[in-house]
Amino acid sequence: MPPFDHRSTRAWRRLKAQVVDEEPVCWLRLPGCTYWSETGDHVICVEALPLRGADPLVMARSNVRGACLHCNRQRNKTPVEQLDALRARLEARLAVSRAPALDWFD
Numbered sequence: 001m002p003p004f005d006h007r008s009t010r011a012w013r014r015l016k017a018q019v020v021d022e023e024p025v026c027w028l029r030l031p032g033c034t035y036w037s038e039t040g041d042h043v044i045c046v047e048a049l050p051l052r053g054a055d056p057l058v059m060a061r062s063n064v065r066g067a068c069l070h071c072n073r074q075r076n077k078t079p080v081e082q083l084d085a086l087r088a089r090l091e092a093r094l095a096v097s098r099a100p101a102l103d104w105f106d
Contacts, residue, residue: 006046006058015059016040023066028083030071031090037066045077 006012019040026033028041043063049055057063067075078086 011059012040015061015064018061019064019066025066026068026071027065028067028071028075030074030087031094032074033071034068036068038069039067039072040064041067041072041075043080045079047077048079 016039020037023037026035026037041064042058043065044057046055046058049057074090075083075086
């Protein structure tokens with residue numbers, strides 16, 4: 001039997017809608033960010049919580065921030081303390097893949 005996924009519950013959909021409404025701008029702002037919040041991002045990742053899906057922080061409003069899908073996927077399970085390092089890695093990857101012709105616009 002697969003583990004319980006809180007994202008399939010009505011309560012999560014309500015919380016996500018509340019978060020997106022209250023925080024319309026993505027809090028992560030990683031390279032490639034689409035700016036507008038579309039989903040809820042757990043500040044403390046579910047996998048890092050002692051009780052995982054059964055932990056009260058999974059559905060706590062104080063542990064969920066608005067994020068765009070791009071940033072939420074890029075962050076994945078990265079702890080908050082390591083977001084600056086993740087941002088630097090993503091910026092470096094973006095700089096390498098950037099077409100030289102676009103340098104004219106800088």
